[in-house]
Structure formats: C-alpha cells, structure tokens
Amino acid sequence: MGTVAELVRRQWNDHRTGLRDERTTLTHHQVAAGAAARAALLTELMPPRPGREPHLGLLLDNTPEYPLWLGAAALAGAAVAGINPTRRGAELARDIRHTDCRVLVTQRAHLPLLDGLPLPAGLRVLVTDTDAYATLLAPYGTATPHDTFLRPAARPDTRFLLSFTSGSTGAPKAAVCSQGRLAAAGASLVSHFRIRPDDTHYICMPMFHGNAVIADWAPALAAGADIALRARFSASRFLPDVRRFGATYFTYVGRAVQYLLATPPGPHDRDHRLRLGFGTEAGAADAARFEARFGARLVEGYGSSEGGAAxxxxxxxxxxxxxxxxxxxxxxxxxxxxxxxxxxxxxxxxxxxxxxxxxxxxxxxxxxxxxxxxxxxxxxxxxxxxxxxxxxxxxxxxxxxxxxxxxxxxxxRLRVDSENLAAAMIENILARWERAAGVAVYAIPDPVAGDQVMAALALRPGTAFTPGAFAGFLAAQGDLGTKMPPKYVRVVPELPLTATNKIHRVALRRTALATADPVWWRPAPTAPYEPLTPAVRARLREEYARQGRPLPGDPPLSDCP
Structure with missing residues (x-):
C-alpha cells in the first residue's frame, strides 16, 4: 500500500497542466513544488512536541490553496481537518478545537467568521490571499517534495484526514482517514472508471467534505490527471466550466444534479468532453434525465468518509x-x-x-x-x-x-399503519413527476401512533402545484405502495440543504405543519388534496391535543401558553 506523499512526489517531473481555476494555472511540477514549500513552512510552524498533534485546519473555499495544503500535509506527515465555513460561532470554534488544530489556513472572506471565537491557545492563522502570507512562504520556495522534513517519513498508517460527517443533528464527528487508505481509494477509482492522465477532474463539491477529496482529488492524483476547481458549486456555471476546462469527470452529492437539471436547456448542452459523474442521491429518474440531456453518464455509488463499507x-x-x-x-x-x-x-x-x-x-x-x-x-x-x-x-x-x-x-424510516417504509424509496418515485425539481420525504407524528408521510416539493421554473395533476401522477405509479402517498405536501421555493448539498430533513421535520409555505393535504387516503387552511390547522391541533400531542411543528404542549 502506498501513501499520498508518494503520489505528490510523483508529480515533480510532470510539466503538463495539473491544477486550474478561474485565475490560476499550475503544472503538476508547480503543484509539487508548492506543496513542498508549504510542507517546509508547516514543519517550522508545527515542530514535533509531545502531546501536540500535527493537525492543521483548512477553512477555505475550493481555491488552489486547498489541494496545495493537502499535498503539504502529506509530505510533512500532518493531518488535515476540513473546516466547514457554513458553521458559525461556538460550533465553528468547537470544530477547530476538537480536531486539535495548531495551524488554521483561511482566506480574507472567512476572517469575520473567527471574530470573537474562543480559539485554541497558540493557534497560528494564515490568510492565503494577503501579502503577509506570500512573504511568509517566500523563504521556502526552493523546497522540493523529496526533501526530508522534520517528521519521520509518512507511512500508509499515517493519519491524513479528519473529515467531519455531514449529519445535521448533534456535534459532527471527525472520521480518520490514513494516507494509505486514501491512496488505495484513489487507485481503486482509477481502475474502476479507467481514469487516464489526460482526464480533467472538475471539483465543484466542497473540499472540506470527504466526497470531493476521496472521490475526486485522490483519483486525479493517483492517475496524474488535471484538476479544475470551482470555489463553490454553481449550477449556472457548471456547463461553462466543464467546457472551459475540458472536464471529463466530476463528483456530486445530494441534490446538485437536480439543480443542474433545473437550469434552462440549450442547444449546446452536449458540447463538452464530460463522460462521467460519480456520486450519491441523484436518483434513477434524475440520472436518466441527466444522461439524456447532457450525454454524460451518472454512476451512483455508496461509501462514506468513514470507509466502513462500499x-x-x-x-x-x-x-x-x-x-x-x-x-x-x-x-x-x-x-x-x-x-x-x-x-x-x-x-x-x-x-x-x-x-x-x-x-x-x-x-x-x-x-x-x-x-x-x-x-x-x-x-x-x-x-x-x-x-x-x-x-x-x-x-x-x-x-x-x-x-x-x-x-x-x-x-x-417511517412507520405508517404498522408498516415500515423508507423515505428514499418514496422520494425516488415522486422525483419522476415532471414538475418536480426536488423532493424530500420525511415522517411527521400521527396523532395516535406511528407516522404520517409528508413530502416537500420544489417545482421546476414555470410550473405550479395543481392537486389534481399530482394525484393523477400518484395513481399512475405502479410501484407506489398503498401506504406511500404523502398525506401532506409542502411546496417550497427550494429544499433546505446542508453544507454538502444533502437535504436538511431535520429542518423540515422541525417545522412540519408550522410553516408559511403552502401545504396541501388529504383528509383520507383516496380523497383529493386540499389546501391546509388555518381552520384545518386548528381542527388538527385539537385532534392532536386530544391525544396529548402537539400539532407537528408546534412547541410541546407544556410550553404552550
């Protein structure tokens, strides 16, 4: 089993284009040299000390500095904690403290996030887009990736990533990934997808999340492929970027594919080199729509930052x-x-x-x-x-x-009339509705026992929710079980998402029926959908109260005035 450090060193004699964004183009050689310079600086800033972990945090958008610092950490035998810039206050400070970061690399746009936070004592903050940073880095410009840094050479079991899980409840957990496991994951994807040195990997998912690093950056590094970056995912910039960079491969998470499909179609949707997208949660219907429109195949995979099953x-x-x-x-x-x-x-x-x-x-x-x-x-x-x-x-x-x-x-999991259902199965069926741009299915409590099915629908531009059309669509789905049709349908401008483009179901369950968005409901399984008016809400609130329960989305009864 090899190491990420070995893959970084292998770039040294490669003078082809290796890393790009809107403003910067670097060869593979320059990437290796930049990683070496940062590794040399890192060993000065984090000399070995008993009881102090060699961890650095990256609070960055997808700029070239992100992969350069990944390479630097690999060479220096340090571990990288990807810090989520959508977190705030005590939660953000907790992530930095929990991962024992001694150096935090960020950019000016994210500095306000750190104001007033109880950061670890002695934390060194580097701001990449400043003159001070360039001056600090300049003395290490002659470093090479073959230099011997202060720490022992990286081994396959050397800790490399601390990837926070994207769960939306509780404090996120930081999954450990060693250099050997990441290098092996990259090599496996190279073999599975036949990735070549002349491929270009487009990284538009956030690099603080394991998907972008494990499934996009690592295989590109292993294959010697070019990397193109988008600072933050943009559906409107996706095709222009794919054409501009000649991208052939990208990864996606959550509902990114639905956002791409919601962009206006054009006569040049297939004018590109893109051949493959790899990710999760696109759904069979949207994957088929994507391939039909853009001519590129989507492959749904399963894996996690933890790496426990694939x-x-x-x-x-x-x-x-x-x-x-x-x-x-x-x-x-x-x-x-x-x-x-x-x-x-x-x-x-x-x-x-x-x-x-x-x-x-x-x-x-x-x-x-x-x-x-x-x-x-x-x-x-x-x-x-x-x-x-x-x-x-x-x-x-x-x-x-x-x-x-x-x-x-x-x-x-939902339990409706004593029958267990899975939200993803219902979502995959509802996503077939031609007016749906995004779908989320979740449980809300039944007034007596178990759950009721609620769905949030984001509609395609120029369409509207009409209850008859939606009920007719449901009736035509042969694989929709009798317990699966949603009792409540909430029409949203867009689905709430976590920082990694996954549906924030906790937020949807929390608001439930207490929302200003239009909600439609079925008083009985075969009844037509009707608006959930204030009068209906009042009647439902009484029905729930008779069972000692609050209306879903209301505060607990003991908290009500």
Missing amino acids: IQRTPGTPAGAIGRAAPGDDLAVVDPETRRECPPARFSPTGVLLNADEAVGELVNRGRSPFEGYWRNPEADAARVRDSWYWTGDLFYRDTDGFLYFAGRTDD
Whole structure:
C-alpha cells in the first residue's frame, strides 16, 4: 500500500497542466513544488512536541490553496481537518478545537467568521490571499517534495484526514482517514472508471467534505490527471466550466444534479468532453434525465468518509440498485434488533416492494472493515462497531441476485399503519413527476401512533402545484405502495440543504405543519388534496391535543401558553 506523499512526489517531473481555476494555472511540477514549500513552512510552524498533534485546519473555499495544503500535509506527515465555513460561532470554534488544530489556513472572506471565537491557545492563522502570507512562504520556495522534513517519513498508517460527517443533528464527528487508505481509494477509482492522465477532474463539491477529496482529488492524483476547481458549486456555471476546462469527470452529492437539471436547456448542452459523474442521491429518474440531456453518464455509488463499507456498480446492475458489495466486503442487510439477516426483497410485476417490512434493514459489514475510527470519540466508535460488525446507519434491501438498493438513513424510516417504509424509496418515485425539481420525504407524528408521510416539493421554473395533476401522477405509479402517498405536501421555493448539498430533513421535520409555505393535504387516503387552511390547522391541533400531542411543528404542549 502506498501513501499520498508518494503520489505528490510523483508529480515533480510532470510539466503538463495539473491544477486550474478561474485565475490560476499550475503544472503538476508547480503543484509539487508548492506543496513542498508549504510542507517546509508547516514543519517550522508545527515542530514535533509531545502531546501536540500535527493537525492543521483548512477553512477555505475550493481555491488552489486547498489541494496545495493537502499535498503539504502529506509530505510533512500532518493531518488535515476540513473546516466547514457554513458553521458559525461556538460550533465553528468547537470544530477547530476538537480536531486539535495548531495551524488554521483561511482566506480574507472567512476572517469575520473567527471574530470573537474562543480559539485554541497558540493557534497560528494564515490568510492565503494577503501579502503577509506570500512573504511568509517566500523563504521556502526552493523546497522540493523529496526533501526530508522534520517528521519521520509518512507511512500508509499515517493519519491524513479528519473529515467531519455531514449529519445535521448533534456535534459532527471527525472520521480518520490514513494516507494509505486514501491512496488505495484513489487507485481503486482509477481502475474502476479507467481514469487516464489526460482526464480533467472538475471539483465543484466542497473540499472540506470527504466526497470531493476521496472521490475526486485522490483519483486525479493517483492517475496524474488535471484538476479544475470551482470555489463553490454553481449550477449556472457548471456547463461553462466543464467546457472551459475540458472536464471529463466530476463528483456530486445530494441534490446538485437536480439543480443542474433545473437550469434552462440549450442547444449546446452536449458540447463538452464530460463522460462521467460519480456520486450519491441523484436518483434513477434524475440520472436518466441527466444522461439524456447532457450525454454524460451518472454512476451512483455508496461509501462514506468513514470507509466502513462500499458498494460498486457492475454491469447488469438493475435500475434503482446501487450495485453489489465491493471485493473483500461481507455486506449484509440485517434487522438491528435481532441481528438476523433480512430475507430477500420480493417485487410485484410492476416493481412494488412487497415485503418492505421484513426486507429493509440496516447495512452492516461483517468482514474486515477499513474504518479507522473517529477522532477522540470512543462513544461514536462503539456505536459504529458493535459485535465486531461495522454498522453503516443506512437502510438497504437486497434482491435474490445480491444487488443492494438504498432505502435511506435509519432515522428516515417511517412507520405508517404498522408498516415500515423508507423515505428514499418514496422520494425516488415522486422525483419522476415532471414538475418536480426536488423532493424530500420525511415522517411527521400521527396523532395516535406511528407516522404520517409528508413530502416537500420544489417545482421546476414555470410550473405550479395543481392537486389534481399530482394525484393523477400518484395513481399512475405502479410501484407506489398503498401506504406511500404523502398525506401532506409542502411546496417550497427550494429544499433546505446542508453544507454538502444533502437535504436538511431535520429542518423540515422541525417545522412540519408550522410553516408559511403552502401545504396541501388529504383528509383520507383516496380523497383529493386540499389546501391546509388555518381552520384545518386548528381542527388538527385539537385532534392532536386530544391525544396529548402537539400539532407537528408546534412547541410541546407544556410550553404552550
């Protein structure tokens, strides 16, 4: 197993274009030289000290400084914590302190975020777009990636990334990734997608998240491919960037694909070199729309910053499935209460999952897992690895041929009339509606017991929600089970997202019916959709109160005046 440092050194004799954004173009050689200069500076700023970890934080947009500092950390045997610039105040300070950062690299635009924060004592803050930074870096301009830095040479098990999970509840956990694991992940994607040195990887997802580094930067580094950066994801700039840079590969997370599809179509949508997008949560319907419009294939994958389980798409993967377990993984779908493997999924002729109650379970890796733990969080480690199995926290079901289908997060399970449902399955069906630009499905409490299905819909430009058209669409979906149609439909200007473009379901569940957005509801399963008027809300509030419950979105009854 190799190291990221070895991949950085390999660029030294390569004078082809290696890194670009709107303002900067660097060769692979210049990237290696820039990483070496920063590694030399880093060893001066963070000399080895007992009990002090060699960690630096990157509070940056996707500028060339980000991959340069990744390379520097690899050469210097340091670890990088990607700091999320959308976090604020105490949460932001907590991320920096929790990861024991001794150096924080940022830019002027993010300096106001640090004002007044209780930052660690002795933290050195470097601001990249300043004269002071250029002056500080200048004496190290003759460094090469083959120099011996103060720390021992990096090994495969040298800690390299501290990637915060993108969960929207509680303090995020920092997953550890070693140099060896990242180098191996890059090499695996190079082989799987046949990435070549003449490819150009477009990185538009935020680099503080594991997706951009593990699935985009690492394979480009392993293949010797060119990297093109967009500071922040922009749907309107996507195609111009792809054309300008000659991009052939990109990664996506969450609802980025829906935003791309919502842009106005044009006669030149296929005038580019793009051949592949790799990511998660696009959904089969949107993936098909993307390929039909732009001529580039989207491949849905499964993996996480933790690296505990991976699924690979192989030829013959059915529509809607993610794929099969990656080589070496012993993946199973199990009932988390009984620890027994769930039976295979059974489908009706129209594709309805007939035995969701028993077939949907949590995906676990029963074999050797590459999970390397969370930084200083033994409770999270214990929750993730139980009985020597790695528990992903994700719901799946498996067909009789062993193909795995994603069914959502464990906390996205709904129980309607004593039947278990998975939000992702319903979302994939609702996303087929031609007026839908984005869909989120989530549970709200039933007044008596269990859940009711609520959906948030963001509509395509120039369209409107008409209850009859939506009900007609639902009736035409042969794989929509009888418990799946949403009782409540909230029409939103756009879906709330986390910093990594994943739907912020916690925010949707929190507001539930207490929203100023238009909400439509069905008084009975076969009734037409009606507006949720103030009078209807009042009646529902009384119904919930009779059961000792607040209306979903209201404060607890004990807090009400």
